[in-house]
Amino acid sequence: MKRPTIADIARRAGVSKGAVSYALNGQPGVSEATRQRIIAIAQEIGFNPNSAARALSGATANAVGLALCRPARILGIEPFFMELISGVEAELSARSYALTLQVVADQEAEIAVYRRWWGERRVDGVFVCDLRVDDRRVPVLEELQLPAVVIGGPGHTGSLASVWADDAAALVETMEYLFALGHRRIARVGGLPGLLHTEIRRQAFVDAGQRLGLEQSVTVPSDYTGEEGARATRRFLSSSGRPTAIIYDNDVMAIAGLAVAQEMGLAVPGDLSIVAWDDSALCQLTHPPLTALGRDIPAYGAHAARQLLAAIEGKPIGAYQDETAHLTPRGSTAAPRPV
Amino acid sequence: MKRPTIADIARRAGVSKGAVSYALNGQPGVSEATRQRIIAIAQEIGFNPNSAARALSGATANAVGLALCRPARILGIEPFFMELISGVEAELSARSYALTLQVVADQEAEIAVYRRWWGERRVDGVFVCDLRVDDRRVPVLEELQLPAVVIGGPGHTGSLASVWADDAAALVETMEYLFALGHRRIARVGGLPGLLHTEIRRQAFVDAGQRLGLEQSVTVPSDYTGEEGARATRRFLSSSGRPTAIIYDNDVMAIAGLAVAQEMGLAVPGDLSIVAWDDSALCQLTHPPLTALGRDIPAYGAHAARQLLAAIEGKPIGAYQDETAHLTPRGSTAAPRPV
DNA sequence: TGTGCCTACTCAACCGGTTCAGTCGAAATC
DNA sequence: GATTTCGACTGAACCGGTTGAGTAGGCACA
Structure with a gap:
């Protein structure tokens, strides 16, 4: 099947290629009557401008x-x-x-x-x-x-x-919420180290921990996988003076953390509160459903x-x-x- | 910053555009020595063929x-x-x-x-x-x-x-596995109706149900969301002669179903067995972890x-x-x- | 009537590759 | 030594748009 080109349109309309180009791109240089006629022909034969040709002459690849x-x-x-x-x-x-x-x-x-x-x-x-x-x-x-x-x-x-x-603000809000609930030992499982948002959240976590005068505020990096989230959680929960709340940098790790806590016989939220970053549908499917930081x-x-x-x-x-x-x-x- | 073209290479190599094209595309028509020289120049000036020009002359957009x-x-x-x-x-x-x-x-x-x-x-x-x-x-x-x-x-x-x-075969394997465990009332929460694979799985489910002589084998469509999965599960579990096993067309619905069952005070797997299609990391994070159908x-x-x-x-x-x-x-x- | 100006076009170059028809010189064949 | 053959390469057309320069015709104004 042959693809129609502006030359085809030009021939049928009895004008030049240039006129067709002007007409289809809303440029001045053709009368309104001619423009309408050309547009009608283009529609009729199902014309689409060849993106390569367009990219080659104009500078835009679209x-x-x-x-x-x-x-x-x-x-x-x-x-x-x-x-x-x-x-x-x-x-x-x-x-x-x-x-x-x-x-x-x-x-x-x-x-x-x-x-x-x-x-x-x-x-x-x-x-x-x-x-x-x-x-x-x-x-x-x-x-x-x-x-x-x-x-x-x-x-x-x-x-x-x-x-x-403003992830820092969101993290501070979360810390203050946990603080208001009475938490004084809060841990955090962060994302990939090196990523700026991980760094910003980590810094905000440390700062807020100091400002609120928490007894404990530890943060560790991870790689967003459930395995890593579970491992970090296990380590936190088996340490002496274990945290009463953990903030996770994504929902998958939070869910893994929840599973670990329950496995270890800890009640959520009784013994451990959990907050997930990224509020996906999954957060509402767990038992209990997860408190989460979300946005559109x-x-x-x-x-x-x-x-x-x-x-x-x-x-x-x-x-x-x-x-x-x-x-x-x-x-x-x-x-x-x-x- | 000006992008290098084959004309630039041709000028520097003292040959024509055509020769450069042959050299870079591995076509015959240039000597090995010239080819190497042209390739070296192309690398040196960081040449990349303009995809639009290539698409315009050859027929391929890559x-x-x-x-x-x-x-x-x-x-x-x-x-x-x-x-x-x-x-x-x-x-x-x-x-x-x-x-x-x-x-x-x-x-x-x-x-x-x-x-x-x-x-x-x-x-x-x-x-x-x-x-x-x-x-x-x-x-x-x-x-x-x-x-x-x-x-x-x-x-x-x-x-x-x-x-x-072969989804039908996978589904039959699952049914036979559940049958061997002793299940005689099996339900299924399918995917979007109209999708061929949903239809194939549904048909395989119905056929296998008959062949195995199950007491009950009901299947309902859904839309893959946790909400729909939960709703369907609730309906199944509150019916008289409720199923002892449910197969879900994706993992999210299976997780939602698991939550519903636990909410209703049913033990998994004691009162209800659950199988998920799509074996993602999530299936291993639930309590209990989900039996799942997976592939690469x-x-x-x-x-x-x-x-x-x-x-x-x-x-x-x-x-x-x-x-x-x-x-x-x-x-x-x-x-x-x-x- | 000549000049200027505007509208509505046409024409051809151009973008940067690919490819085909030649050309040229050297080696091979008779 | 003349002819053929072949490899290496050149030149130009071509893909299908865009765009600037050029032009014909019409109209206004002095």
């Missing part, structure tokens, strides 16, 4: 890129990326931009992908996920002058645009997409602060049992 | 498309797609093909996306997920002659290539990608049967308590 740097195993576990993608998509497809996805092994590979995309002119801009402290990807993107939106922050984004949420991830993705499209259009953009995660108290948190 | 037709909420819940994507990606990026993703609202929108992609020459082929009975997308793709691999089946794939797994989804995606790349190269391909899901017995299944 596509943006997203590189994910996580092992397959973890990508599956975390609803975060899929929700983010669906939010991004909603915004992009409204403007008929395509999303090009690539799963990479490490930062070096990711940088290579950016360079390749840039060289191939395959994308007009990219999203940067999992921002790190002094992220090496940032200077590369600045050098390439490839429009980019960093999903994360604040800080360490260089001159790139960004979308971020698809909306976060949509904001990021809007920022990126603006950046591609050359508009000056900066950092956009998304809503702060809010705490939904459920059955997994309560006052600690008096000793 | 990209394939995947349209997902599920609401954002459900996409996030299910690890399936993310795992599938990471498997697909592994295969594609090895051949430096890009994956273009699009989330669509319904089948009509998906068909429109295929037509647009085809018209825009944006992709060389597509993956078709969530195959339905008499799927309307199949004839459209046949008409467009757009290379496609259907992920699902068997059957209803028309002349398109496909990758499938990233590998499934990789096979699909290989099939699609072969189809794009014009090789004749048919249906590829992937491994059948295998049952991993865990703590959620046991012999039913004698009445």
Whole structure:
């Protein structure tokens, strides 16, 4: 089946290729009558502009890129990326931009992908996920002058645009909530060390612990998997002066932690309170349901997409602060049992 | 920053554009010495072929498309797609093909996306997920002659290539396992009605129920969410002559079902055995851990990608049967308590 | 009547690759 | 020594859009 081109339309309308291009792109240079006639013909024969030809002449590929740097195993576990993608998509497809996805092994590979995309002119801009402290990807993107939106922050984004949420505030809110319940020994199972948001949460945890004058506030890193969450929980719970509350950096680890506590004969929330970051459907399915920090991830993705499209259009953009995660108290948190 | 082109390489090497093209693509027509010299220059200046120009002259876009037709909420819940994507990606990026993703609202929108992609020459082929009975997308793709691999089946794939797994066999294995344990009243919470694999599993369930001469074998559809899983479970468990085992079409519903059973004071596995389809990390985190039907989804995606790349190269391909899901017995299944 | 200006186009170059039809010189064949 | 053959390479067309320069015709104004 032969694909129709503007030459076909031009022939049928009895005008030149140029006139067809002007007409279909809403440019001046054709009369309204001719424009309507051309649009009608284009619709009739089901014309779609060849994206390659368009990208070759104009500078825009009408596509943006997203590189994910996580092992397959973890990508599956975390609803975060899929929700983010669906939010991004909603915004992009409204403007008929395509999303090009690539799963990479490490930062070096990711940088290579950016360079390749840039060289191939395959994308007009990219999203940067999992921002790190002094992220090496940032200077590369600045050098390439490839429009980019960093999903994360604040800080360490260089001159790139960004979308971020105030995780520190959300963590402090959680700490104060646990403190108000009477908890004085609080532990935390963090995410991958090196990721900026892990670092920000860790710092906020330590600071809040000091400010509130907690007896104990320990935090350990992990890798988001249930196994790691279980291991960390086991270690916390078998230490002397064990914590009465644990905050987990994602829901999967919190669920694993809940299982470990119950296995060890501890009552939740009687002996141990549990808070999960990321409020997915899973948090409501456990026994007891998990108190969780949640926010609208698809909306976060949509904001990021809007920022990126603006950046591609050359508009000056900066950092956009998304809503702060809010705490939904459920059955997994309560006052600690008096000793 | 100016992107290097083959013209730049040609100038530096003192040859024509054509010679550079031959050299870089491994075509005959240049001497080995010249080829090496050109490759060295290309590497030195960091050359990447402009994908638009390549797509415009050759017919290949070096990209394939995947349209997902599920609401954002459900996409996030299910690890399936993310795992599938990471498997697909592994295969594609090895051949430096890009994956273009699009989330669509319904089948009509998906068909429109295929037509647009085809018209825009944006992709060389597509993956078709969530195959339905008499799927309307199949004839459209046949008409467009757009290379496609259907992920699902068997059957209803028309002349398109496909990758499938024998879900019926896996379901029968599960039924026989439960039967051997002593279960005679088995229920099933299925997936979205209309999806072919839901239909295949339902039919296999009904057939096996009859063949084994079960006292009861009821199956209801759902939408994969925990809420629906919980609702269906509640209805099953409050009926007279309630089932002693329930098979769920995904892990999230199984976990929700487990919670419901425990809420209603039923012991798992004593009063109720539970089997989940899709063996994610979650299945091992519950109490008791869930007996589950699992298989290697990233590998499934990789096979699909290989099939699609072969189809794009014009090789004749048919249906590829992937491994059948295998049952991993865990703590959620046991012999039913004698009445 | 000539000049200026605007509208509505046409024409051709251009983007950066691929590919086919030649060309040129050297080696092989008779 | 003339002819054929072949390898190595050049030149130009081509893919399908976009875009700037050029132009014909109409109308207004002095």
